[in-house]
Amino acid sequence: MRLNSDRGTQYASAQITAFAAENGITRSMGLTGICWDNAMAESFFATLKTEFYYRRVWPTRDRATREVGAWIEDRYNRRRRHSSIGQVSPVDFELQYSSETAEVQLAA
Structure with a gap:
């Protein structure tokens, strides 16, 4: 980050x-x-460790790296709702923002 x-x-x-x-x-x-x-980074890493990383045993470093990346992309970015952005996922927030920005540009 x-x-x-x-x-x-x-x-x-x-x-x-x-x-x-x-x-x-x-x-x-x-x-x-x-x-x-660093509150945002601290919050992210606390969530990652608590909700995902410490709940599993990792046979290899490579497997841990791949699965952490997949968790971030799928669970954290696409499904987990975040209070700081109106209880929507980061992906949904970005899509809403992009739509609003496009509408403003079209209206101008």
């Missing part, structure tokens, strides 16, 4: 800072004490 990340020492260490600079990597980090910077 392209959101501000945790400011844990493993992410803010001098070694990571130097590695990022040497390799042209721009890091995105929230400000200290601003707890809502």
Whole structure:
């Protein structure tokens, strides 16, 4: 997710800072004490872990990667209703937004 990340020492260490600079990597980090910077990412990962990941045993890393991706695409994006977007799924929200935007452009 392209959101501000945790400011844990493993992410803010001098070694990571130097590695990022040497390799042209721009890091995105929230400000200290601003707890809502990464609230959306925290919420997503909490949901993923609680509703899906920790309920299964993964025989291989590859299988876990594929099944997590499938869960995100099917359950999280297409079927799970989100309170922050009016109790609709992200896919339905995007479709509604696209329709409204197209109608406004046609009317103009």
